Amino acid sequence: MAIKYNIYIGNLIYKTSKGLLWVMAFVFLSIPLSAEISKGKFGIGANYPGLDVKIFLSDKLSLELKGQIEDNIIVGGLRGYYYLKTAMGRNKLKVSSEYYSNPEVKYLLFSGLEADFVSFDYDDHNGTGFAGEFFAGIEYFLRKNISAQLDLGPAMIFLEDEDTSEFVRGLEYVINFGIYYYFGK
Numbered sequence: 264m265a266i267k268y269n270i271y272i273g274n275l276i277y278k279t280s281k282g283l284l285w286v287m288a289f290v291f292l293s294i295p296l297s298a299e300i301s302k303g304k305f306g307i308g309a310n311y312p313g314l315d316v317k318i319f320l321s322d323k324l325s326l327e328l329k330g331q332i333e334d335n336i337i338v339g340g341l342r343g344y345y346y347l348k349t350a351m352g353r354n355k356l357k358v359s360s361e362y363y364s365n366p367e368v369k370y371l372l373f374s375g376l377e378a379d380f381v382s383f384d385y386d387d388h389n390g391t392g393f394a395g396e397f398f399a400g401i402e403y404f405l406r407k408n409i410s411a412q413l414d415l416g417p418a419m420i421f422l423e424d425e426d427t428s429e430f431v432r433g434l435e436y437v438i439n440f441g442i443y444y445y446f447g448k
Contacts, residue, residue, distance in 0.1 A: 304319045304445075304447035305317070305318050305319070305445065305446045305447050306318075306443045306444060306445040306446065307443070307444055308327075308412075308441045308442060308443040308444070309441060309442050310329065310331065310439060310440060310441035310442075311440055311441075312331055312332060312333045313329060313330050313331030313332060313338070314329070314330055315327050315328060315329035315330070315441065316328050316329075317344075317443065322346070323345060323346045324343070324344065324345060325343075325344040326341065326342070326343055326344070327341070327342040327343075327344065328340075328341055329341075334385070335384040336381065336382070336383045336385070337381070337382045338379050338380070338381050338394075339379065339380050340377055340378055340379030340380065340394075341377070341378055342375055342376070342377040342398075343376050343377075344373050344374075344375040345373060345374055345375055346371050346372070346373045347371075347372040347373060347374070369403060369404050370401055370402065370403050370404075371401070371402040371404075372399075372400075372401055373399070373401075373402065373414070374397075374398065374399040374400075375397075375398055375399075375414075376395070376397055376398075377394075377395065377396040377397075377398060377418075378393070378394075378395050379394040379395075379396075380393055381393060381394055381420070381422060383422070387426065388424050388426060388427070389424070389425055389426065390422060390424040390425040390426075391422075391423065391425070392420065392421045392422035392423055392431075393421055394418050394419065394420045394421070395418065395419050396416050396417065396419075396437055397416045397417060398414040398416030398437070398439065399414060399415070399416060400412060400414025400415065400439070401414075402443075408445040408446070409442070409443065409444055409445075410442070410443045410445070411440070411441075411442055411443075412439075412440070412441045412442075412443060413438070413439070413440050414438075415436065415437065415438045415439070416436070416437060417434055417435070417436055417437075418434070418436070418437045419432070419433075419434055420432060420433055420434075420435055
């Protein structure tokens with residue numbers, strides 16, 4: 264039964280990476296990248312396959328509440344972001360404690376931690392579990408308040424089938440992609 268879970272998770276990761284490539288191709292080929300940046304204090308986002316809400320606690324820290332649903336899997340979680348002091352401008356590297364509010368900054372580098380609750384109901388198996396992830400990534404501002412974000416990292420996953428009491432755990436590598444719209448500032 265553990266093999267079925269691993270195959271299903273493998274299929275979900277394959278579907279996610281395939282969808283991610285199509286979304287990335289659309290975004291980067293269809294949107295000009297020359298607008299001024301005005302980042303906000305509050306943002307809503309769409310990730311594959313879900314939605315999230317991000318709030319900035321400071322220029323360097325933010326929290327995000329996220330939810331994802333695909334087939335018979337529901338994932339809900341909390342992410343904490345730390346925006347690095349170094350960010351890239353249009354054609355040069357900028358180092359500034361005020362990089363976040365700098366309108367010339369197009370890229371923001373970040374790292375963070377994520378904790379998720381997982382619920383699944385697949386064929387004759389249903390259960391719950393949790394996952395924890397460390398991630399690092401980049402956020403690129405496409406327009407004044409619109410950004411595309413890509414991050415990746417290792418995630419430790421723990422799942423338990425409620426019917427059979429089978430327990431599955433393992434290390435998986437996760438890629439996340441999202442589009443955000445910011446309000447404020």
